Amino acid sequence: MDLNEITGRAMRVHGLYDRLNRTERGRTWSREDFVLGFVGDVGDLAKLTQAAEGVRPAPDGGDLAHELADCLWSVTVIAELYGIDLAAAFTATTDHLEQSISSRLRGVTE
Numbered sequence: 001m002d003l004n005e006i007t008g009r010a011m012r013v014h015g016l017y018d019r020l021n022r023t024e025r026g027r028t029w030s031r032e033d034f035v036l037g038f039v040g041d042v043g044d045l046a047k048l049t050q051a052a053e054g055v056r057p058a059p060d061g062g063d064l065a066h067e068l069a070d071c072l073w074s075v076t077v078i079a080e081l082y083g084i085d086l087a088a089a090f091t092a093t094t095d096h097l098e099q100s101i102s103s104r105l106r107g108v109t110e
Contacts, residue, residue: 003076003087010076031081038074045071 001009018028029037044059045067051058079086 003090006072007076007080007086010073011080013073014077014080031078034074034078034081038071038078041067041070041074 021028044062045064047056047059048062048064048067050056051062052064076086079089
């Protein structure tokens with residue numbers, strides 16, 4: 001599955017959540033709500049990685065793969081809600097990082 005397919009699927013689930021939240025709570029999540037939800041997912045991810053490393057007990061029902069997928073879902077939805085081309089941003093960011101790190105490594109190894 002490529003990023004466009006992931007984004008399309010994430011937005012379909014987003015639409016389902018909107019319908020559910022409108023029905024159950026009378027409102028949908030705002031962009032800020034999604035960011036706060038993402039922060040919660042990252043917290044869960046941190047707990048699960050600590051458990052995987054033996055730093056803390058595993059939370060009940062916690063699954064690292066599931067939580068990583070939750071985080072990916074949140075990031076793709078947030079990018080769409082803010083009109084960000086995530087593929088282009090990722091490419092630009094990793095290009096910059098590769099150049100920056102390579103330059104620093106050249107300075108260290110020369």
